[in-house]
Amino acid sequence: MALATRATKDAALHAMAGALLAASEAVLAANAEDVARAEAAGTPAGVVDRLRLTAERLEAMAQGLRDVAGLPDPVGEVVRGSTLANGLELRQVRVPFGVVGMIYEARPNVTADAAGICLKSGNAVLLRGSSSARSSNAAVVEVLRDAVATTGLPADVLQLVPGESHDSVKALMRARGLVDVLVPRGGAGLIRSVVEESTVPVIETGVGNCHVYVDAAADLDQALAIVLNSKTHRTSVCNAAESLLVHADLAESFVPRVVEALTAAGVTVHGDAGFATYDGVVEATDDDWAAEYLSLDISARVVDSVDAAIEHIRRFSSGHTEAIVTRDQAVARRFVAAVDSAAVLVNASTRFTDGGEFGFGAEIGISTQKLHARGPMGLPEMTSTKYVVTGDGHVR
Amino acid sequence: MALATRATKDAALHAMAGALLAASEAVLAANAEDVARAEAAGTPAGVVDRLRLTAERLEAMAQGLRDVAGLPDPVGEVVRGSTLANGLELRQVRVPFGVVGMIYEARPNVTADAAGICLKSGNAVLLRGSSSARSSNAAVVEVLRDAVATTGLPADVLQLVPGESHDSVKALMRARGLVDVLVPRGGAGLIRSVVEESTVPVIETGVGNCHVYVDAAADLDQALAIVLNSKTHRTSVCNAAESLLVHADLAESFVPRVVEALTAAGVTVHGDAGFATYDGVVEATDDDWAAEYLSLDISARVVDSVDAAIEHIRRFSSGHTEAIVTRDQAVARRFVAAVDSAAVLVNASTRFTDGGEFGFGAEIGISTQKLHARGPMGLPEMTSTKYVVTGDGHVR
Numbered sequence: 001m002a003l004a005t006r007a008t009k010d011a012a013l014h015a016m017a018g019a020l021l022a023a024s025e026a027v028l029a030a031n032a033e034d035v036a037r038a039e040a041a042g043t044p045a046g047v048v049d050r051l052r053l054t055a056e057r058l059e060a061m062a063q064g065l066r067d068v069a070g071l072p073d074p075v076g077e078v079v080r081g082s083t084l085a086n087g088l089e090l091r092q093v094r095v096p097f098g099v100v101g102m103i104y105e106a107r108p109n110v111t112a113d114a115a116g117i118c119l120k121s122g123n124a125v126l127l128r129g130s131s132s133a134r135s136s137n138a139a140v141v142e143v144l145r146d147a148v149a150t151t152g153l154p155a156d157v158l159q160l161v162p163g164e165s166h167d168s169v170k171a172l173m174r175a176r177g178l179v180d181v182l183v184p185r186g187g188a189g190l191i192r193s194v195v196e197e198s199t200v201p202v203i204e205t206g207v208g209n210c211h212v213y214v215d216a217a218a219d220l221d222q223a224l225a226i227v228l229n230s231k232t233h234r235t236s237v238c239n240a241a242e243s244l245l246v247h248a249d250l251a252e253s254f255v256p257r258v259v260e261a262l263t264a265a266g267v268t269v270h271g272d273a274g275f276a277t278y279d280g281v282v283e284a285t286d287d288d289w290a291a292e293y294l295s296l297d298i299s300a301r302v303v304d305s306v307d308a309a310i311e312h313i314r315r316f317s318s319g320h321t322e323a324i325v326t327r328d329q330a331v332a333r334r335f336v337a338a339v340d341s342a343a344v345l346v347n348a349s350t351r352f353t354d355g356g357e358f359g360f361g362a363e364i365g366i367s368t369q370k371l372h373a374r375g376p377m378g379l380p381e382m383t384s385t386k387y388v389v390t391g392d393g394h395v396r
Numbered sequence: 397m398a399l400a401t402r403a404t405k406d407a408a409l410h411a412m413a414g415a416l417l418a419a420s421e422a423v424l425a426a427n428a429e430d431v432a433r434a435e436a437a438g439t440p441a442g443v444v445d446r447l448r449l450t451a452e453r454l455e456a457m458a459q460g461l462r463d464v465a466g467l468p469d470p471v472g473e474v475v476r477g478s479t480l481a482n483g484l485e486l487r488q489v490r491v492p493f494g495v496v497g498m499i500y501e502a503r504p505n506v507t508a509d510a511a512g513i514c515l516k517s518g519n520a521v522l523l524r525g526s527s528s529a530r531s532s533n534a535a536v537v538e539v540l541r542d543a544v545a546t547t548g549l550p551a552d553v554l555q556l557v558p559g560e561s562h563d564s565v566k567a568l569m570r571a572r573g574l575v576d577v578l579v580p581r582g583g584a585g586l587i588r589s590v591v592e593e594s595t596v597p598v599i600e601t602g603v604g605n606c607h608v609y610v611d612a613a614a615d616l617d618q619a620l621a622i623v624l625n626s627k628t629h630r631t632s633v634c635n636a637a638e639s640l641l642v643h644a645d646l647a648e649s650f651v652p653r654v655v656e657a658l659t660a661a662g663v664t665v666h667g668d669a670g671f672a673t674y675d676g677v678v679e680a681t682d683d684d685w686a687a688e689y690l691s692l693d694i695s696a697r698v699v700d701s702v703d704a705a706i707e708h709i710r711r712f713s714s715g716h717t718e719a720i721v722t723r724d725q726a727v728a729r730r731f732v733a734a735v736d737s738a739a740v741l742v743n744a745s746t747r748f749t750d751g752g753e754f755g756f757g758a759e760i761g762i763s764t765q766k767l768h769a770r771g772p773m774g775l776p777e778m779t780s781t782k783y784v785v786t787g788d789g790h791v792r
Contacts, residue, residue: 195595225789390743391741392743
């Protein structure tokens with residue numbers, strides 16, 4: 001795979017897209033089995049919806065594969081290069097990791113997304129989806145493997161790991177030397193267990209307790225729009241806001257206004273004493289500050305200064321995304337420098353922390369760890385590097 | 397620490413260098429205790445030598461700190477930047493990890509090196525040296541902490557972790573959320589145990605089973621010089637060659653010549669059938685191919701092709717450094733593309749895989765893992781990044 005040319009890899013991606021659409025009947029039938037099983041088991045409607053494939057969603061999966069084909073090949077990119085004093089030529093070049101293990105929950109579209117991104121970045125991928133999507137994943141992977149094989153690449157660069165029991169996850173986590181990196185995508189429990197038990201290096205993704213801090217010098221119309229968009233644009237995603245901090249100077253001018261707007265949008269505000277006096281606000285408990293609701297809920301607190309906001313974020317944030325709304329340049333600089341999260345936004349919605357929004361064209365997840373990749377991960381983040389050093393008989 | 401300016405950090409580094417020399421009497425006296433204890437315990441002379449400090453070695457430690465002060469500050473470097481279609485400004489900026497844990501053996505100069513590199517890259521560092529160097533390390537760290545405190549930075553950015561028992565290593569490995577990254581430096585056993593037991597992300601360093609492959613199209617004089625330099629320039633280091641592969645076409649023209657030269661240099665050749673017929677060659681066993689001798693020993697094998705050399709390397713290499721000697725451009729390209737190691741050298745000695753030789757100016761170790769950093773690690777490798785996104789009220 002490391003030696004495959006971009007032309008070959010792009011041909012495989014287009015073949016995969018075409019095959020997925022050509023086999024849509026079989027894939028949708030397999031998906032219907034998963035959906036029926038989930039419904040029979042009394043699975044909540046929201047979860048069933050994430051499991052469900054439609055002709056439209058299959059088309060989006062195919063388009064995703066074609067989009068990845070259109071992106072530059074990260075493999076071979078020269079990251080750093082120079083000629084040393086002794087004439088040695090030094091090049092740091094991107095290379096594939098080798099074998100990537102993906103452990104993910106429910107949504108079968110991740111199967112095609114991950115397969116496409118790993119193939120383009122020159123990696124073989126072991127896909128371990130959830131058992132609730134087993135029929136869908138098996139159908140999708142079979143179609144994609146057959147398509148890959150038609151382009152001269154081995155079908156085995158894409159493999160589905162049996163998802164019936166936890167044993168296969170354990171085997172992946174212990175496959176040091178065989179699997180180069182594991183990427184868990186899903187709930188906090190899944191991610192924590194992989195991080196703690198794996199001897200294979202892990203890229204932790206996705207838990208987002210994101211904050212919006214409205215500074216004393218905020219444009220209040222902008223602040224209102226950003227809070228609403230961050231909280232309500234889509235609630236089930238990791239870059240949705242879960243906590244609102246408002247400067248004490250705005251206790252009267254902004255707090256009642258934002259409570260009213262959030263409440264009107266169906267949001268339950270879990271507020272401290274500065275918020276709790278307003279209609280509809282529920283008193284916040286200590287658990288609220290660290291909660292990733294993923295629902296129409298938000299915790300809210302009045303703080304005395306930007307430093308108090310920074311301190312609150314340091315204590316409770318998951319390190320995903322925090323936003324500040326301010327017109328004060330010095331305050332913005334202070335917040336950006338002192339907040340240690342994967343993304344810090346100034347006068348913009350937390351919802352922008354996203355590989356698509358950042359222009360990466362494809363995203364395998366959003367890393368909340370500091371090693372290797374932090375924030376949205378595109379194709380370059382799915383590679384390692386090596387140094388290539390060329391001389392003509394150089395010795396020390 | 398993340399907010400410290402370059403000027404402050406460089407002042408601290410110069411203060412550390414000056415204080416180390418000013419306190420040389422006390423540091424050397426503390427070191428003499430370690431040396432006496434090691435000698436009384438019957439420690440091999442080579443190990444005692446690595447433990448020993450001299451006025452000259454202290455001067456080198458001080459110069460190392462001054463050199464780090466002269467290097468650019470990695471913190472704040474913009475790695476990637478663009479303005480998105482909607483006008484949002486996107487910047488990926490280098491930031492410190494936070495807290496780095498260093499676990500290392502014997503040599504007390506690592507204490508000053510690691511302290512300097514971590515301080516310049518904006519990290520706090522927990523230094524866990526070996527108990528054999530405990531008096532030296534305590535003396536060095538006390539001097540460095542006092543020096544740091546004179547420049548307005550907190551002394552606690554440098555801390556020595558008690559090294560008397562394995563409990564403190566265990567505590568570091570379990571300090572997820574408190575320690576951001578662990579860097580073990582030392583023998584294979586130490587590194588393996590940290591990699592397997594740590595829940596804190598680890599950067600694996602240093603085990604080197606490095607190969608030199610002499611191709612059919614090699615310049616034989618160059619090949620001889622590169623083999624000798626790679627093996628004998630310094631045997632105790634991770635970038636020394638441990639294994640020699642020679643193309644079958646050179647069985648008569650080169651094999652006897654390289655055996656004679658290696659033997660004359662005091663090297664024991666552990667050879668396969670193609671080598672074993674020559675005087676002084678010891679027959680290789682299966683264990684030899686994977687051995688990191690770190691001594692005047694080398695395993696040697698005749699291979700039928702560059703692909704056979706690549707296959708041997710894939711099977712036995714530790715992924716540190718491999719060199720090819722050839723005048724054939726196509727063979728060099730094939731070897732560089734197919735060998736998956738941190739450094740691949742063409743017509744140059746394996747001894748060049750080194751932060752100093754690469755022009756990085758300082759090195760915290762050589763990573764042999766694929767995540768985050770691979771090969772010699774300088775200041776930029778001791779940082780993470782964050783995305784800073786600036787808008788004027790942007791919502792989705």
